[in-house]
Amino acid sequence: MYRSMLLLRRFEEKVEELFIVKGALIGPSHLYLGQEAIAVGAMSALQPDDQTVTTYRGHGHALAKGVPANLCMAELFGKQTGNCKGLGGSMHVAIYPKVGSLYATAIVGSGIPIAAGVGLALKQKKSKNIVATFFGDGACNTGAFHEGTNLIAVWKLPVLLFCENNQYAMSTPVKKAVSSPSIAERGRSYGMETIVVDGNDVLSVYVATKMAAERARRQGEPTFLECVTYKMKGHGVYDKGEYRPKEEVEKWLSRDPILLFEKRLIDSKTMSRDELNTVSNDVNREMEEAVKFAMQGPVLPFETITDYVYARE
């Protein structure tokens, strides 16, 4: 888990550097910095062939579910060697069904009805697998959220709904956008088992997911998990997030999920500082190789893009 969290962090830091310092990447890119405990805690508790439906802030979900970092990086560079052949880009990098990373949408809220359908497909096939869908606090005000959540609840589908409440929908704070006392209220109002989780504590997310996943597998029942966290940077890579009060940012940075986990590992003598450093060096090396792989890859020939519009069989 520690390695995975660090991989997510280093990947996003590298992306930020490639965008801002080097100008090597362009387009929208929504970083997952500060939310690593959620993707890693959740994915670690799922089975490899459980399915995910996630969003445009999906680099973290992709990596945590097992999409190779070099494929993700190549996708961000728009290369044929990326997992979506460069046709998807940053916002769809979490599409890699080979590892159960089924879909990532760039339209806020729209993944929830889709997750309902994937859950229904698994139920119809009497599969033991389940679906986890990830979305932000902003999604909770969309029609698709309400329609999808209702259907998941009324049909009792094996779906885990992870609301990553990072406190801001772009620059709009939750308090100004969500009418109910909390987002968790919304899960409960649909008659769903609902848990509020410390989204900066990877072990809390892991345990909550494990329990929810068992309920979904055994009883076919959904769970709504509000994971409370904070976006360390702004909405997209170019947003410095200056609309946030300084004290608030500092308070949350002191609860950096990776620092918290490192402290726990050291305090419990599970890992030594040296061992953590070894992991860190290993991740840094993987990142360098991913960038190299991405930069070397070719771009898909333009005349072939029409081949990807319709399936032939």
Added chain:
Amino acid sequence: MSGLRELTYADALREALREEMLHDPTVILLGEEIGVFNGVYKVTRGLLDEFGPERVRDTPISEAAIAGAAVGLALGGMKPVAEIMYMDFLPICMDQLSTQAAKMRFMSGGQLKVPMVLRTQYSLGRQHGSQHSQFTPAWFLQVPGIKIVLPSNPHDAKGLLKSSIRDPNPVLFVESGLLYRTKGPVPEEEYLVPLGEAEVKRKGDDVTIVGVSRQVGEALTAAGTLEQAGISVEVIDVRTLQPLDLTTIVESVKRTSRLVIASDDVKTGGVGAEISASVNEKAFDYLDAPIARVACADTPIPFSPPLEREYMPSAASIVKTVTAMMGK
């Protein structure tokens, strides 16, 4: 005995659903009122009893959830056939069709496949007013990745629906509310009508009429009237708009040198505009007259029955257009 049996358009559709459900256990139906109520237009009559509530699923009135669930079912390896009761309700689930289903294969670099059918119908001519009548297939021409199928008769309704269910892509299947109770020959034995092949319904020399959905029948009626006035009309049923069988249309126009496009949508930016532009690109030098469109006025649909009758394109309006075109 084959070829002698007559079925209604609704029963032909029902037979297609039933056969495909028997043929493939992954075919599953979902939509409002399709189960216990047997479908508002009875297309799904008896299917709940035969296949059970797991495969014939009544949904809440929740179009985005219906379409989204269909997308998810398709991603999950099922073959969903979702029903949206009126075409006017498609904008409620437009994101799931145009921004999700249609683009998934492309933006995943070919990793994903979305074999879903979304059935809907338009009720122009049934006094349903502005919000329950409109025919808007041209919106979807702006969305590469989704097929558009519009049967004009019971035979094609069945054969095209079966092909749509077997197609590995998202298909928007648009039925005509006015045609549900009309009858036509439907063979007993199994058959498919392929997507992307227009059909020449009547041979003629002087003018080609391309009909869309209900307007194919109107065009055939008009052709009979025009024949008596000495005008020989070729009628083509477009059958699918995406893919569009431009070859059949262009070959016909090259012989007749005149083209009229008849459809139940609003004229501006409609199906006729697209077909006209494509024929201009391919066969301009063969044309003896400007291409004409017979379509609805650029207004919402009036409720008042006499106003609606006047608003709707008909055999009479086609006859008028063709007569003017021929200078007679």
